[in-house]
Amino acid sequence: MRQSILFTKTKREPPKDEEAINAKLLIRAGFVDKVMAGVYSFLPLGFRVLKKIENIIREEMNAAGGQEIIMPVLHPKEVWEKTGRWSGFDALYKVKGKDGREMALGPTHEEIIVPLAKKFINSYKDLPAYLYQIQIKFRDETRVKSGLLRGREFLMKDLYSFHSSQEDLDNYYEKMKKVYQRVFKRCGLNTIITEASGGTFSKYSHEFQVLSEAGEDTIYWCEKCGWAQNREIFGGGSKCPKCGAKLKIGRAIEVGNIFKLGAKYSEPFDLKFKTKDGKEQIVIMGCYGVGLGRILGAVVEVSHDDNGIIWPENVSPFNVHLLAVSDKRKATSDKIYQSLQKTKIEVLYDDRNDVSAGEKFADADLIGVPWRAVISEKTGDKIEVKKRDEKKTKLISGNGLLKLFQKRHRS
């Protein structure tokens, strides 16, 4: 894409009404726009990152047997009353239609998916089943000061699993721990699987925590054996209860969580199945959630410097940022841009005429595409290539540039 027609422009000054680094950088660089506290628009650059994250999640969920659906935002009051959460879920937004009907704006979808599952799950032959969606959620949060890390409206992937036995749930749950770590790894995030409060049906749930001072959680973790626990349930002590090593403590961002629901939601809706012997038995459930905007925000928190964002390659809005800093070599720049486009390499091409070289360099650092390629008079026939997180530059030919990215981005 030509930067001369990119809708957004960068801003020199950070917004005054944001505290979080992720929001400051993302707004300055033109990835998002704040509509009100906890509510953002995703602009062309931010949309591209969101789609990259979405595709990684979709690939992994499909590989784990998930079937994708979309459930609605508007939920009837009755199903939320059935689970006791119409009054019990504190952050529930409620809305009333002209016909007097009261509805909730879905903050999670157990109340919709269980009645849906009841229409299709009858027998042990229908189990296990894995359904997921990538859908907007709504929560009436009191404190929203963490930018993209906590929104009143936010995009989430939620998968629900249905099982004939606790053992089957346990196996899938362990599998999903690995799937989730792979999702975050592919997005450029190292996560610590952290024990958190469970429920009636299991001692613990598990959170995927990214160490960061911007995090709203505090966790205790053991570098030696990997054990970790959220402070909210931590019993105290300075040594790992599993291996005895010294525990570390730090702030962290929760980017995902998984939960053994057991029969918590299948019971109120009487979601049962017939066993091989013809007996009726309750369906056992698990749920697995990931915040897409939160991943995006977390990546910025852990991967930036004083000059701007440093996107990991897999979620970067573009593969390479091509800068034409010499009018005399504009024709060459155009040609290289076109050949990159032709080979499906995603390139942001700074072809702007009325912008100085210095501004272009500053914008490239702020926007944070992992590779920068500069065409100037100084570089002769060559192109100066630099990684966003390194200082050293390298001169390569136009063909060399093509090869570099064809190798990196075979899809």
Added chain:
Amino acid sequence: MRQSILFTKTKREPPKDEEAINAKLLIRAGFVDKVMAGVYSFLPLGFRVLKKIENIIREEMNAAGGQEIIMPVLHPKEVWEKTGRWSGFDALYKVKGKDGREMALGPTHEEIIVPLAKKFINSYKDLPAYLYQIQIKFRDETRVKSGLLRGREFLMKDLYSFHSSQEDLDNYYEKMKKVYQRVFKRCGLNTIITEASGGTFSKYSHEFQVLSEAGEDTIYWCEKCGWAQNREIFGGGSKCPKCGAKLKIGRAIEVGNIFKLGAKYSEPFDLKFKTKDGKEQIVIMGCYGVGLGRILGAVVEVSHDDNGIIWPENVSPFNVHLLAVSDKRKATSDKIYQSLQKTKIEVLYDDRNDVSAGEKFADADLIGVPWRAVISEKTGDKIEVKKRDEKKTKLISGNGLLKLFQKRHRS
């Protein structure tokens, strides 16, 4: 995908609480589930169709210069007051947060995009600009009896164009007429461009109408010259005001509409730009909307028979429905399924063991994939291929089947 693990199953009986053919068939075939009047979930089959429609729209909008974004569902009250629509927009859902803040659930996004544009459009150099999103909208509709054709919650593509002059808007508007017709054509719909009520800034808006008894609109149209007008503004008469031919009258489904907004929304938000001469001038706007679920519903209305849906190839959930109706030839069927998968042909494979051949044929007709391929004892080494909307069958080899779809679905 193996039908034995597909989450949904077909239903013999149509739902009792639906009048519309599209809803009856889509629910029976397992494409959607009704959560309440005007609110549906899209199940795995329906989700696939929705994604096909979404991709067609995205390709065409990108080709028309559109830059994709996502704006939020929650809108601050203040921006809706500014345009007079907080009280003036009848179907607006309103919600109040714990902090007392009142918000609207976006039924359209002029109130969000104009303040956004104001942050990035300053000069004539920033124009024209084209932004679009594919996002859920909400309208508190009184009558929702048309299934997917009218929802309280529905997925919509809305593009907004920003121009420095009326002439520039007029040109883009004419271009978008063609783009829109191509979108619908690719989805399998023939549309009639129909004049509808305009506004302060233009005499007419234009609707894209699909002739169907299920439609909520009535239009007058001329087969000879293409002129058409919505009954709501029709002045009367039986002859075409353009060419004098006899007019036709019929019911139709509005699947899209385009509108010259002029300065209607740029004025309240004071969205101006600096001309070449340094003068301040108001930005001129257009908007262009398409309902994705409505396209899906319209396709079903115009393309079905007594046995079920007949999907056009471009929006079908799968390219081919492969039926294994003989246990003895299951190994062959499995092999053919795998080779279709390998070549990226999207195949729904009815591998179910406990289902009769008759039921498999009935399900295939109901689900409506445009090509059916049957492997049975009767067909020997061959596969019996049939188009959903034709009676004649053809026996071809496994390789012949692969070639048939490789030719049809080069992507």
